[in-house]
Amino acid sequence: MCLKKQSLILLLVSSPLFGGSFLSQSDEDAITSAPNVVRGTVGDHVTQESPDTEGIFRLYTVYELRITEVLKSSAPIQPGSLYFRELGGEKNGIRTVIPGAAEFKPGEDILVLLKGPNNNAVFDLVGMHQGKFQIQDEVVGIRKNGDPLRYSDVKAMFGIQESTKLEAAEPGTAQAAENHPRSQNTLLTSSVSIIGIVLALRLYLGRRKKI
16 A cells, blocks of 8 residues: 655744734724725635745645625726635645634635735735635624624625615524634634744744753
8 A cells, every 4th residue: 555645844923924913803803904805705726836025935825716796905806806825735745734824615605804916916815814704694703792793794894885685683693603613713813822832932942952
């Protein structure tokens, strides 16, 4: 039996490129502060090496987003599809894993927070997993008071009116908020941050002992 050998690289990110990735914001604040806010469906993806903002080549996964609606943009976004990237991926048997990175599946209905684009017309995801909002039953995330944050609420943040009248919220909205992926990931940000700090400290102390 032939076993395929695979290398796994775990990166703990603490450079300025990722500064703020582990700073927890409310869903509302994160959305309103993002340079680009776009709803769409996840399409194909490809993994490639590209330079980051500091010119260092890193492994990225580039995703296609089939645009449903652009709510906010700092640069012109053409109808159809756009491309954005997230750190990490697998290429030539080497897999790079970034703690806190978002995961995307083809066909997902999502709202993404993006910055850019770069010279290759590719956007970067803002805040890693905090820049992805999976939309379920038109619920995007969680409000500061714990109520569901609906897509219509997000549109209202940017002064976009609904073309049709939405039905009143049904009972059980608190449970809808509790079951939403954003609620389930609330502790992920702080947990990843703490783990990263502890491991980075151990690595630093280990190097000090060798000196």
